[in-house]
Amino acid sequence: MAIAANVAPSERVTYEDLCTMTAAEARGHFRNGAYSGHTAGIAPGMLQGNVVILPADLALDFSRFCQRNPQPCPLIGVTDTGDPMMRTLGDDIDIRTDVPAYRIYEYGELKDEVTDISDLWQDDFVAFAIGCSFxxxxxxxxxxxxxxxxxxxxxxxxxxxxxxxxxxxxxxxxxxxxxxxxxxxxxxxxxxxxxxxxxxxxxxxxxxxxxxxxxxxxxxxxxxxxxxxxxxxxxxxxxxxxxPQNIVRSAKPPFCITHAPGRMLVTDVPAWATDSKKLKS
Amino acid sequence: MAIAANVAPSERVTYEDLCTMTAAEARGHFRNGAYSGHTAGIAPGMLQGNVVILPADLALDFSRFCQRNPQPCPLIGVTDTGDPMMRTLGDDIDIRTDVPAYRIYEYGELKDEVTDISDLWQDDFVAFAIGCSFxxxxxxxxxxxxxxxxxxxxxxxxxxxxxxxxxxxxxxxxxxxxxxxxxxxxxxxxxxxxxxxxxxxxxxxxxxxxxxxxxxxxxxxxxxxxxxxxxxxxxxxxxxxxxPQNIVRSAKPPFCITHAPGRMLVTDVPAWATDSKKLKS
The missing domain is CATH 3.30.2040.10 (PSTPO5379-like domain)
Structure with missing residues (x-):
């Protein structure tokens, strides 16, 4: 699958450059489609997250799944239903554009890998961010x-x-x-x-x-x-x-979006924070 | 409001006796209606919880509220929708009977205090347990x-x-x-x-x-x-x-049940556990 084919080469930014930026600056480049690679080493010290996006009718069960399994699924953020902004993890995180790359699943089957899900977003979507090993x-x-x-x-x-x-x-x-x-x-x-x-x-x-x-x-x-x-x-x-990705895939929901492996949500929350509230700006 | 008026005096157990019992034994007495008092000092070392019971249509928002506010609302357990058993916090916790006393709210107003909510339980109820200061x-x-x-x-x-x-x-x-x-x-x-x-x-x-x-x-x-x-x-x-109780009350849901102040859910999970999984029996 081609990744970020729609990105003009002139907009591109190198991984090395990204590693010198704040989380917000790096996300700006993901949003513009200038980078679709992995996020290890970007914004060191800031919490990064796996992303799972599900329709609202599965969101309560998925919330419960995370609550019951805090080691594999440490829930660090949940959007309001239909709201694409991940407000508790940063001042301006649009979950439709700010992850470097996404995977689209239908009934558990991988259908596509894209760098922007704006055209797929629906009013009943809920996005979950789950802590990661980085x-x-x-x-x-x-x-x-x-x-x-x-x-x-x-x-x-x-x-x-x-x-x-x-x-x-x-x-x-x-x-x-x-x-x-x-x-x-x-x-x-x-x-x-x-x-x-x-x-x-x-x-x-x-x-x-x-x-x-x-x-x-x-x-x-x-x-x-x-x-x-x-x-x-x-x-x-x-x-x-x-x-959570593997388990969501096995559950075969009609529609599900996740981050692409290694291409995480980079947040404005320090990794050592005792709760997942963003730093006050 | 009369508490536990339906309990025969012969079934009663003293607070001092309860303090020598395991969490499961103590809950057995709450279930039988033999005790409706406070739970401080009962099953020392075991996690106790505040209880909030809401209809499923409010449960996703309440889950999000807890996730976003982990210090006031550390979520330690959530039941499946309609399932009265709090399966992740003990082997046999029936949330309808195993809390010493409950408060019933309608549109944010306190309507009753009871020791058993079996006759009030509905298929769309979700019970939340939230860690407490004990x-x-x-x-x-x-x-x-x-x-x-x-x-x-x-x-x-x-x-x-x-x-x-x-x-x-x-x-x-x-x-x-x-x-x-x-x-x-x-x-x-x-x-x-x-x-x-x-x-x-x-x-x-x-x-x-x-x-x-x-x-x-x-x-x-x-x-x-x-x-x-x-x-x-x-x-x-x-x-x-x-x-959470104060905030749920302000939200004025049509129906809500909480524990009565000081009369907590006593779980089979050690207070020092790093996650909220019950001990394997």
């Missing part, structure tokens, strides 16, 4: 913990597990986890650090034997790339924001 | 911080403030706070301790000058009793679970 990865790196998938420029390994979510309405299924290999001392420190970020999946859900959570081959992830292990490292597993 | 008060006392209102057997002082909540649909208004006088050193320690209990309102929202949050007379609370101050003490203010 926030805690920042914190780990700043504390000197090395993350191999980033150093090797790969996508983190992700797996469906047998850690069942608490269902709500049509939404149910196994928790999806992301996996990072760490020496045991780093695994302990990472657990303590991540516990301070409940809005970004919090502490790991498992470490050690992958079979205990239903993973049969650690080198064959369900999403992302395989990750190299070195001597003395154990796999550490975090609840992952792909969980 | 949990953090336990933690403060165990750390040696003295709470005067408890020592003097009074109800904590509560005030409406000018700290405006983030609105959602018909729900909006000022945050209600509870106030406890503390020496400054205890106020600092209390802040650190309470920050560990985001499900029980978290850290204080203010300390010091009451006027800064719109309180004109610290000796004239809007709810509860006035609290004695001693030399060197400052007022410390926490977001309070009366906020």
């Amino acid at each position: 926030s805690f990865e920042d914190a780990l790196i700043q504390d000197g913990i090395r993350l191999r998938h980033l150093e090797q420029n790969k996508t983190v390994s992700m797996f469906v597990t047998n850690l069942m979510t608490e269902p709500a309405g049509p939404f149910s299924g196994g928790t999806v986890v992301s996996m990072r290999p760490l020496p045991i001392q780093d695994a302990i420190r990472a657990s303590a650090i991540c516990a301070r970020f409940p809005q970004a999946h919090g502490q790991p859900v498992h470490m050690g034997d992958p079979a205990e959570i239903g993973i049969t081959d650690i080198n064959a992830p369900d999403w992302g790339d395989p990750t190299e292990f070195r001597d003395g490292e154990i796999p550490v597993f975090w609840a992952c924001g792909v969980t | 949990s953090f008060e336990d933690a403060l006392i165990q750390d040696g911080i003295r709470l005067r209102h408890l020592e003097q057997n009074k109800t904590v002082s509560m005030f409406v403030t000018n700290l405006m909540t983030e609105p959602a649909g018909p729900f909006s208004g000022g945050t209600v706070v509870s106030m406890r006088p503390l020496p400054i050193q205890d106020a600092i320690r209390a802040s650190a301790i309470c920050a560990r209990f985001p499900q029980a309102h978290g850290q204080p929202v203010h300390m010091g000058d009451p006027a800064e949050i719109g309180i004109t007379d610290i000796n004239a609370p809007d709810w509860g009793d006035p609290t004695e101050f001693r030399d060197g003490e400052i007022p410390v203010f926490w977001a309070c679970g009366v906020t």
Whole structure:
């Protein structure tokens, strides 16, 4: 699928430039269609979010699903029904244009990938923002913990597990986890650090034997790339924001829009905030 | 309003007896109508909750209100529409019978106080449980911080403030706070301790000058009793679970049921749990 084919080359901005901007400035370029790539490293220290957009008749069940499953689905923002502005996460976030790229699903099937959903927006849509791992990865790196998938420029390994979510309405299924290999001392420190970020999946859900959570081959992830292990490292597993996407897809709603993988909503809320209120401007 | 007039005296159980029981055992007595009093000190260490029951057509807005205001409204559980069982907070919690006493509101007006709402339950009802201060008060006392209102057997002082909540649909208004006088050193320690209990309102929202949050007379609370101050003490203010009740009342929904003040839902979830999942039995 072609991405951002409608964007004039002259409007384009480089990833390196974006990394020097505020969240609001970066979103301006996403809005203008000047960038449709991944958001890791953009507006460091600011909370980023997975996005799920559903019709209102599924929104209460999805709210309940998030409330019941705060590790995979830490709900950081919800729009009013039909209102495209994500008011609690920034002063001017238009969820129709301010995410670099979107995926369109019908009855659980991927139909399209686009950079703007203005023409698809409907009066009964509700947009949900769910915390993502970029926030805690920042914190780990700043504390000197090395993350191999980033150093090797790969996508983190992700797996469906047998850690069942608490269902709500049509939404149910196994928790999806992301996996990072760490020496045991780093695994302990990472657990303590991540516990301070409940809005970004919090502490790991498992470490050690992958079979205990239903993973049969650690080198064959369900999403992302395989990750190299070195001597003395154990796999550490975090609840992952792909969980809600996977579960929404399984529920096969007539229509659903999500962000495209890695292309997150970048908010004006600090990742360390104890609640999801935006900074007062 | 007569409370529990339908309970035979032989079935009654004393508060002192209840304090020696598990949460499930205590709820059994509430269910049987044997006790309709306050729940402070019952099942110590277990999360207790404020209760708000609304028709489904208001439930999405109320969910959003809680998500946007996590300090006054830390959402710890939501039932499925029409399902009276609060499945995520215990193995056998029937929200129609397991709270010691309920208040019935019509268009924001208090109509009745009852100990059982089985005959009022409807297929479109959704019950919300919201964390309460009993949990953090336990933690403060165990750390040696003295709470005067408890020592003097009074109800904590509560005030409406000018700290405006983030609105959602018909729900909006000022945050209600509870106030406890503390020496400054205890106020600092209390802040650190309470920050560990985001499900029980978290850290204080203010300390010091009451006027800064719109309180004109610290000796004239809007709810509860006035609290004695001693030399060197400052007022410390926490977001309070009366906020959602007050805001729901102002929204004047055709029908709403809440717990009666102080008569909370006692759950099977430890107060220190990092999410609101019940312990596996």
